[in-house]
Amino acid sequence: MFAAHHRLGNLVAIVDDNRQQALGYTEDVLSLSPLADRWRAFGWDARDVDGHDPFALEQAMSPRGAESAPVVVLARTTFGKGVSFMESSILWHYKPMSDEEYEQALAELGES
Amino acid sequence: MRLAFRDALMELAANDQRIVLLTADLGFSVLEPFAERFPDRFYNVGVAEQNMLGVATGLAEAGYVPFVYSIATFATMRPYEFIRNGAVLHELPIRIVGVGGGFDYGSNGMTHYALEDIALMRVQPSMTVLVPADDDQTRAAVLATKDLPGPVYLRVGRDGAPVPGLSGRFRLGRVELVREGSDVAIVAAGSIAREAVRAAELLNGDDVAVAIIATLSPAPVDDLRSLLSSVQTVVALEEHYVSGGLGSLVCEVAAEYGGARVVRCAVRELARTTGSQQFLREQHGLSAEAIASQAQALIDAGRS
Numbered sequence: 271m272f273a274a275h276h277r278l279g280n281l282v283a284i285v286d287d288n289r290q291q292a293l294g295y296t297e298d299v300l301s302l303s304p305l306a307d308r309w310r311a312f313g314w315d316a317r318d319v320d321g322h323d324p325f326a327l328e329q330a331m332s333p334r335g336a337e338s339a340p341v342v343v344l345a346r347t348t349f350g351k352g353v354s355f356m357e358s359s360i361l362w363h364y365k366p367m368s369d370e371e372y373e374q375a376l377a378e379l380g381e382s
Numbered sequence: 383m384r385l386a387f388r389d390a391l392m393e394l395a396a397n398d399q400r401i402v403l404l405t406a407d408l409g410f411s412v413l414e415p416f417a418e419r420f421p422d423r424f425y426n427v428g429v430a431e432q433n434m435l436g437v438a439t440g441l442a443e444a445g446y447v448p449f450v451y452s453i454a455t456f457a458t459m460r461p462y463e464f465i466r467n468g469a470v471l472h473e474l475p476i477r478i479v480g481v482g483g484g485f486d487y488g489s490n491g492m493t494h495y496a497l498e499d500i501a502l503m504r505v506q507p508s509m510t511v512l513v514p515a516d517d518d519q520t521r522a523a524v525l526a527t528k529d530l531p532g533p534v535y536l537r538v539g540r541d542g543a544p545v546p547g548l549s550g551r552f553r554l555g556r557v558e559l560v561r562e563g564s565d566v567a568i569v570a571a572g573s574i575a576r577e578a579v580r581a582a583e584l585l586n587g588d589d590v591a592v593a594i595i596a597t598l599s600p601a602p603v604d605d606l607r608s609l610l611s612s613v614q615t616v617v618a619l620e621e622h623y624v625s626g627g628l629g630s631l632v633c634e635v636a637a638e639y640g641g642a643r644v645v646r647c648a649v650r651e652l653a654r655t656t657g658s659q660q661f662l663r664e665q666h667g668l669s670a671e672a673i674a675s676q677a678q679a680l681i682d683a684g685r686s
Contacts, residue, residue: 272433 274313279338282331283314286321288349290360306344314342321345352379383542383573384412384481386517390524391449395420398528400445404438406431406452408481413451435461438476439468447475453487454480454496454537458503469533470506477534478503483513483572484621485653485662486540492656496537497649500571501626503535504599510534510554511599513628515575517542518550519596526552539573541659546579548594555597557605563591565684566677567609570619571595571628577663578619580670581677588681598631606635610642615680617645619673621663624648643683647676 273281287305289296296302309316315338317330330343349363350356353375367375392415395401402423403416417424427434431452438448450457457480458465469476480499487494503511510530514520520538527534544550547560557569561579565588570578575594582590591613595602610616616636618629629646636642649666663669667676 272427272430272437275428 271312273340277337278340279334279336281340282333283340283342284331285342285344286347287344288321288347290349290358290363292360292363294360309342309344313339315339316342316344318344318346321347322351354378383514383517383520383538383540384409386520386542387479387524387536387538388412388416390521392416392419394524394528395423398447400447402441402446402448404434404448404450406434406450406456408452408456431456431460432464435464435468435476435478439464439472439474442469442474442476443472447477449477449479451479452481453494454482454499455494457481458496458499458535462502465509465533466506470509473508473532475531475533477536479536479538481538481540483537483539484574484649484668485659485666486573486621488657488659488662490656492653495653495662497621497623497653498626499535499537500598500620500622500628501630504626504631506533508532509599510597511537512596513537513571513598514539514552514596515545515548515570515572515594516550518544519548519552519594522550522552523596526554537572541573543573543576545575545594547592548575552596555600555602557602557609558594558596559591559609560594561590561592563589564613565589565681566615566617567591567593567613568617568619568673568677569593569595569606569609569628569632571598572621574619574621574663574668577668577670577673581673584670584674585677585681588678590677595628595631598628601631601635603635606632607639610636610639614641615643615645615684617647617673617677617680619647619668621668622648624650643680645676645680647673 306316319326319330349358356362404425404427407429434450438450441448457478483496485495503509512523514523551558561582568578578592582592618632620628624646629648633644636644
């Protein structure tokens, strides 16, 4: 509220919107939807972006300048993206990899 | 004491461009002169104490010296995590001003009674905790601590009437004696010190010392040790819960260095009723008469 009230247009907030949290999926635990609408209701310029697209992110992360609305980049992401056994997994927030899992993850990411 | 604080702050602000003042929508008829004279350095953040400390943290990181202002309960408890992870963790020169210690806001009810603020602030390392006893000591404390590089908590009472014998003396980390005596010492912090002086006068047959502690952290260990070793029986008086404040501090020193009997004259139960400060002090054993009777009991025990 403070940022919008004072028109802090040089401020950019970024939400890593992966829709999951410590004990489950956000929609099941404590829904934040509709996320963009909520930020806009509080006076922010909310920008929905593919969180895995660096060009789109760079464009979205541009402040409006002083005496304007603060910006929030709602970066839609997939937790563990690119590693088949980690994507959208709650467990992999916690679990350390075995040597085999590590090798497989690197291979999938094209990094081995 | 709020006006004395404000006047001292304005003097400092006139000579130090880094000083800014944030309030969580409190300070009516107190802060207006500051806002008028320094409009670019005054922020009313609204009733949002956590954000007030968040903004202050950012300002301090950017080189400013922020004073944040609210009623003591709201200035300390709601933003406590922000104080700990901001001001304390990053050792920033944020000055947290908590207005109204103890029952100062008597008619406003329990939500407004700061009975745990000294304990909460004292427990954080490198947080300087100041509890001046009157207007002159408030001014002296604000001026004396202007260059402290770390965070400061300043409990500013409402009634700033002078404590007899104090003459506005303040030295960081020291104890100020206002009355000599060798039978028992009453050690007090904040405006309740005036009740301590009245209590000593009620005991005019006995030799009662009264000492004012305005720095609760860093603990005034050396002066307290001296006092405890010369008097040996102490009433520690505060308008605060019995655990964690001045009484606990005095007990810590007495236990670590040995030799003194301490009685803690403080609030021991929930304040379930609302009323004037005078009424509440009487209800909780903090009137001059009640203090005198605690001191008398110690004197009698010492003689028997």
